[in-house]
Amino acid sequence: MIVTGKAIHRRTVLRGLGVSLALPLLDGMVPAFAALRKTPANGPRRFGVVYVPNGIAMSHWTPETEGAGFEITRILQPLEGFQDRMLVLSGMYGPPPNGGFHANASTRFLTGLSAMPSEYELQAGISIDQLIARSLGQETQLASLEVALDGRDVSGSCDVGFACAYSNTISWRTPTTPLPME
Known part of the structure; x- marks a missing residue:
């Protein structure tokens, strides 16, 4: 590809294309990052139960x-x-x-x-x-x-x-x- 008389490598074009495709996603990522900030530092607390209907030792x-x-x-x-x-x-x-x-x-x-x-x-x-x-x-x-x-x-x-x-x-x-x- 030639722009203003200077050749650009195919890989450079592909990298630029990849970045330009990802840019619209940045706005979409804001809610995910905001939710991450609200997550407790130690992670969410959990409660687990094991039920064994036929009994256990x-x-x-x-x-x-x-x-x-x-x-x-x-x-x-x-x-x-x-x-x-x-x-x-x-x-x-x-x-x-x-x-x-x-x-x-x-x-x-x-x-x-x-x-x-x-x-x-x-x-x-x-x-x-x-x-x-x-x-x-x-x-x-x-x-x-x-x-x-x-x-x-x-x-x-x-x-x-x-x-x-x-x-x-x-x-x-x-x-x-x-x-x-x-």
């Missing part, structure tokens, strides 16, 4: 010592870098339910409330993860993620006299709105 999860300097168990060792910011809760029990043992196990896990015996109407309570998401979720793009290893149905009867949503949901946005897992 609690002795492998529960530390033998209490307090900030608890002895980390073998299963928790991958999280050792977060030990100073981690709580391991144990020994939390509720009264036995009147029927619907499977439905009540998953419903009570984060709500602390028993499932209402019904195959069609749902009534539980707002789960603790959703209460926390209302506060911590303001720091992230998605306030809450519900993830499962396998897909579940949320309709029909999975436990005699109880809707499947009780057995297949641990998170509840409202007392009547279960959050199905992906």
Whole structure:
């Protein structure tokens, strides 16, 4: 290419073209940078829950010592870098339910409330993860993620006299709105 009698290399033209294409994006990047400035210096806080419906060997999860300097168990060792910011809760029990043992196990896990015996109407309570998401979720793009290893149905009867949503949901946005897992 020749401009005013002087030759310009093809690579120089391509570089200039690349820069000129990127210039309009700079205005679009301003909101992203503004959001970054609002991010806490240590990153957003997180809350995680592991639900194992068929039970686990609690002795492998529960530390033998209490307090900030608890002895980390073998299963928790991958999280050792977060030990100073981690709580391991144990020994939390509720009264036995009147029927619907499977439905009540998953419903009570984060709500602390028993499932209402019904195959069609749902009534539980707002789960603790959703209460926390209302506060911590303001720091992230998605306030809450519900993830499962396998897909579940949320309709029909999975436990005699109880809707499947009780057995297949641990998170509840409202007392009547279960959050199905992906």
